Amino acid sequence: MLVFAISDKGGTGRSVTSTNIAYRHALQGNDACYLDFDFGSPTAGAIFSVSSVARGTRAGGLHEYLRGELTEPQRIDVWAESDREGLRVKPPGAGRLVLLPGSEGGGELSTVDDEMANRCVQLFSRLEEEFDLCVVDVSAGRSFTAEMILQATVRLPAVPFRWLVYHRWTRQHIIAADGLVNGADGLLDVGARFGHDPEVLRERIRFVRTAVLESEAAELVGLRDEQRAWLSAYDGELRELAGRHGVGRTAMLGKVPLDPILQWREQLISDEDVLATKIANAETAAAFEDLAKKIMDDSAWEGL
Amino acid sequence: MLVMGEVHTGLLQNSGEVAASTCRRLLGLLAGQTVRVSRRPIVHAVSPDRLTGVDCRLPSASQSRVRGVGTVLTRCSITGGRVVQGSSYVRIVRAAVDRRLPWSHYLARPGVMEVLGKAKPRDLSDGFTDDLPGDRLSGASAGRTRPDPARPDPARGDRGPGWSGSAPLDLGAISGRFVDLVQSSPLLDRRAPFKIPRTRLRWVAESASESGAPAIRFTLHNDQLRTLRLVHDGEFTPAVAELCEDLALHDWLLTTLLVIVERALTGGAPGPEAVAKLTPAVDHLLHLWMPAARVDETLTPLWESLERYPGFTRQWQSLVDRIRDQISVNMLTLLIRKGGW
Structure with missing residues (x-):
């Protein structure tokens, strides 16, 4: 399964959520890999705590591979190379967790040619042969990278893929997420141009809400009653807005609660962070766990 | 050269x-x-x-x-x-x-x-x-x-x-x-x-x-x-290249079987779930083991020396036995639980 993670705006927590999905999926006993296609800012290495590639790799990154400068991109075994003690040992029963870093200082793709799309096809095809889940972190907004992926997936008709569109629970984010999928030059529009059936493609796209404040969240305890009442009313408005924009409950795969730790540092949330040091909320880990299961679960992706 | x-x-x-x-x-x-x-x-x-x-x-x-x-x-x-x-x-x-x-x-x-x-x-x-x-x-x-x-x-x-x-x-x-x-x-x-x-x-x-x-x-x-x-x-x-291909084939089979057994039997108690993970090996791999089937006679001593050390077939056989034992034990457990025995 190929999963493409995208968001219209920056700062949605796309990368941190996607890395955690890959991590949880590996913990659930599957082989997972993570491709850093956020070429403008390839920082997945930092989230996995692999400092040698914290801002992308100097040699062997995905950029160079797509440009045809090498035959295979570099791979990093997170269980072996992470600097975080808790990650450096592969838990019993866990699958492989491999990072394919972007190139340091690579920059966004400025164009996509046929050769590049071919190399992308070859890369996806090889990875899909050996990994249960390949998470591809695509840079925010409309980009040549997204275009290249839409081209590549048309050429791999037998390879299953899904898109996750991340957005925060705000008015602007909801409208933007809708635009990224349904708007002009959005995923469906561009996908159709390359030969995807828009209706089939739509069924392969789900939204993920990030940094969500639930009404019973601990963070709301200190608020005044007026604030709480306002939040509740506005939440209703947003729900109505989301419904109108096709970003409502039925098109949503899951949501990730607001967690202070992720506001300060983008990192993998391990069980140790929840149970031992208690720096992370159990709900956050549970949300990632849930997403990691649903991403492969066909019943969560049945037609609306 | x-x-x-x-x-x-x-x-x-x-x-x-x-x-x-x-x-x-x-x-x-x-x-x-x-x-x-x-x-x-x-x-x-x-x-x-x-x-x-x-x-x-x-x-x-x-x-x-x-x-x-x-x-x-x-x-x-x-x-x-x-x-x-x-x-x-x-x-x-x-x-x-x-x-x-x-x-x-x-x-x-x-x-x-x-x-x-x-x-x-x-x-x-x-x-x-x-x-x-x-x-x-x-x-x-x-x-x-x-x-x-x-x-x-x-x-x-x-x-x-x-x-x-x-x-x-x-x-x-x-x-x-x-x-x-x-x-x-x-x-x-x-x-x-x-x-x-x-x-x-x-x-x-x-x-x-x-x-x-x-x-x-x-x-x-x-x-x-x-x-x-x-x-x-x-x-x-x-024929030398064919020997290498045959070795590569059997090394892959062995490696793959090791991975499948590891996935099935580490991290949890053996049971029906483990058996479900072992089944693909039975369906798709076990019958493929035929070392040196196409290797030229003059080169078979080389294969044989690898069979002595590290002993490809020895390891393969022990894995196969392990898989079959797991499946048998699980079947027995199921039968006993159903009161069929």
């Missing part, structure tokens, strides 16, 4: 075993010539040989810049309708003259690469088997080469003495690309019963007349990368 090769082995991306006739079509995609299919003791289909023109630096342990020009020979095979292999090799010989000749010269010598200038066989073979950039993990980042043209490109013929090619020969890239070709065929449904990485076996063969008594050394570098160094009696024949 010596022969270098690299074999990539992987699971054919199809839900079930592929019939011999389909193998023929899958491998026929590579060229207009016939695909050889043998049916005993196991269905084995081999594509015609394909040539890739190369003009590049040769691997060298001392980092010397050794230039070679010639053609790499590649073929693909499918064993038991289940396992696909891409195998490339090249015979390295000294060139009669120290400059590049017209392509017709190299095309008349398929699978031969001529070394321009000085080179020591030892230096080249060490460079090929020891300089493994992909050793860091998974056999990836295997170098920056691209012996690009699928066929010799005469346009590159007039590169003069100013040649400064820095990309080393990458046989793995060629083998891998041929495996990709087969795997991307629309004849395959791509719903393989389990996910498993390809393995790559890099080998160097030398003749005993130059390098002492026949011997074989097999080394595991990481989960996917292996090297094999062998010294054979007499002159090199394609």
